[in-house]
Amino acid sequence: MSDIVSENAAPEIFDRAARRLRRDRAAPDYAEHDFLRATMLDGIAERLDAVTRDFTDVLDLGCFDGGFVAPPGARVARCDAGYAFAARSGGVQADEDRLPFADASFDLVVSAGVLDQVADLPGALALIRRVLRPDGLFLGAFVGAGSLRALRTALRTAEGDRPVARLHPQIDVRSAGDLLMRAGFALPVADVETLDVGYRDLGRLFGDLRGMAAGNILAQRQPLTSAVVGRTIGAFAEAADARGRTQETFRIVFLTGWSPDPSQPKPARRGSATASLGEALKPRT
Numbered sequence: 001m002s003d004i005v006s007e008n009a010a011p012e013i014f015d016r017a018a019r020r021l022r023r024d025r026a027a028p029d030y031a032e033h034d035f036l037r038a039t040m041l042d043g044i045a046e047r048l049d050a051v052t053r054d055f056t057d058v059l060d061l062g063c064f065d066g067g068f069v070a071p072p073g074a075r076v077a078r079c080d081a082g083y084a085f086a087a088r089s090g091g092v093q094a095d096e097d098r099l100p101f102a103d104a105s106f107d108l109v110v111s112a113g114v115l116d117q118v119a120d121l122p123g124a125l126a127l128i129r130r131v132l133r134p135d136g137l138f139l140g141a142f143v144g145a146g147s148l149r150a151l152r153t154a155l156r157t158a159e160g161d162r163p164v165a166r167l168h169p170q171i172d173v174r175s176a177g178d179l180l181m182r183a184g185f186a187l188p189v190a191d192v193e194t195l196d197v198g199y200r201d202l203g204r205l206f207g208d209l210r211g212m213a214a215g216n217i218l219a220q221r222q223p224l225t226s227a228v229v230g231r232t233i234g235a236f237a238e239a240a241d242a243r244g245r246t247q248e249t250f251r252i253v254f255l256t257g258w259s260p261d262p263s264q265p266k267p268a269r270r271g272s273a274t275a276s277l278g279e280a281l282k283p284r285t
Contacts, residue, residue, distance in 0.1 A: 011219065012119040013169065016081075016095060018217045019117060023082025026213035030065055030085075033211025036250055039195055040112040040141035041068055043254055047139055048110075055108040059131065061096055062114030063089045064213075074108070077101070081114070082213070097124040099131060107136040115142040115255075116168060117217060125183035135261035138185065143214070144192060144253035145172035150239055150246050151205060158231035164222050176253050185257030186264050193252050198245030202236040205248055 026033070048071070058070045063078035066089030070076040078091030079099070086093040094100050096111070097120040109128050118124045128138055148167060155166055171179070173192040180188035199205045209215050224232075239246045258264060 013219060014117060014119045014217050015219045016119060020082050022215050022217060023213045024084040026211055027082065027084035027088060029211055033208050034067065036212055037064060037113040040252055043193060043252065044110055044112060044139045044141055047256060051137060057106045059106045059109045061109055061111040063091050065089060068110055068112065097127065099127045101131045103130045104133045105131050107133050109138045111140040113142060115140055116171065122179055122182060125179055129184050129259055132259035134259055135263060136259040138257045140255035141252055144176065144251045145170040146251040147249060150236060150248045154232045154235035157235040158228050165218060166216055168218065171253065173253050176255055180255060180257045184260065186260040187258045189256040191254050195250045195252060197248050199248055200245055202233045
């Protein structure tokens, strides 16, 4: 697909080249920082276990080191925006909003830990639906709104009246559900789970964010000055509890959606009820 952008196209929020580079840098030591994606994969596995059907062709989208375990007997294609992760897992390198797969190639698409870094998320979700066969399942998870509260507060304190955008825009669970519907998924569900992690210092949090390829890739990012870094470290430390740990929050949004198929249950047609709400609420005699 061509990278040529029309003059009327909206500017991209994220720097694609920086994202690829950050993922390649994270790849060698990723296993030391994979706790967040491991939590997402556990949640996806629970949701998958509740589905009583078989899957034969699976896409692991944003595969990192290939940690997702596919259902028994299924063929798995893996895809990652970073070359190192794609090569390690035997997959292909591609951005989620520029997928190289044919329509209706898979009956299951799983994506954990990447959709919050996609330049065109509505486009990516539409492509995911297109590569699914009718009645195919999509299960996704990403870091959503309300995450990194402690870091956000520390940065706001450090920069005072002249704050700079340093953290990525975050999508709340309601907006995530709306995006699923806009992309054409049937039976869409979005829910959220919270993971709290205690950090003894800001350096460890930054180390985890770099290690999980979750650093700042904003297209208009600005470097942190030493003075701002110092004040941020101090503000983060001041939020510590009695054990010397500052609690950082990660809110994980989980997505479930099905590729439309005539066999799926449909909501009742408006006005098709055989009894009125008023009648149902009348006291019984």
